[in-house]
């Protein structure tokens with residue numbers, strides 16, 4: 001299996017992002033920094049509104065930051081034009097959301113093919129077959145999203161994110177709409193993508209039993225780094241929950 005070996009696939013350095021809301025200014029990102037190594041799986045935790053999704057969207061180049069840098073495979077995203085950014089994103093990043101975002105009228109297989117540029121679609125037949133096989137979805141390839149369970153839809157969304165073979169996978173609450181069995185299957189899949197293929201994974205979650213699958217946990221508060229928790233590969237939700245609560249301090253208990 002191919003392994004990616006870029007030295008530092010993803011660096012966020014002192015990112016700032018503010019939103020104006022009426023007379024007030026919201027500091028969605030307030031100097032957050034985060035680096036991800038090759039094959040590393042990092043979870044981002046934090047209370048609602050702490051900036052997790054904003055950070056993920058900034059990493060994906062879906063929003064511009066006001067200051068600081070996002071550097072992917074050595075490329076500062078702010079230096080790319082819109083068209084170049086779209087191509088760069090397609091080649092380097094896979095993005096997965098809580099809500100799957102599949103096209104209802106397309107089959108599972110055609111949803112997976114969506115990001116592939118026109119003219120290259122047939123070249124990727126083998127990749128599509130491999131992905132369907134890898135995700136245990138071969139028998140469901142002709143089903144429309146409405147005929148699939150939530151866990152199956154998320155697996156198709158992950159296949160779509162992987163179709164252009166990105167080194168980095170970004171996932172915003174990927175298990176947030178799933179029952180715990182399907183959620184665990186998605187976590188196992190993400191873990192395997194890091195371990196077996198050397199992909200770098202950033203996953204936003206607020207659930208300790210999801211975050212425990214990561215190598216380390218970056219805790220955000222008010223748009224900046226509050227703490228970094230090691231999981232030591234133990235996959236122990238109680239320890240993660242306790243360390244997370246301790247990091248947040250008394251506020252989290254309330």
Ligand SMILES: Nc1ncnc2c1ncn2[C@@H]1O[C@H](COP(=O)(O)OP(=O)(O)O)[C@@H](O)[C@H]1O
Pocket residue numbers: 019020021026027028046047048049050051052053054055
């Ligand atoms: N497009 C936007 N316009 C205005 N405020 C926003 C926007 N996106 C996010 N925010 C605000 O930025 C803060 C961080 O939001 P977000 O990153 O979505 O948090 P999280 O994902 O951790 O719940 C929140 O206060 C949120 O209301």
Ligand SMILES: [Mg+2]
Pocket residue numbers: 052053054
């Ligand atoms: Mg969010």
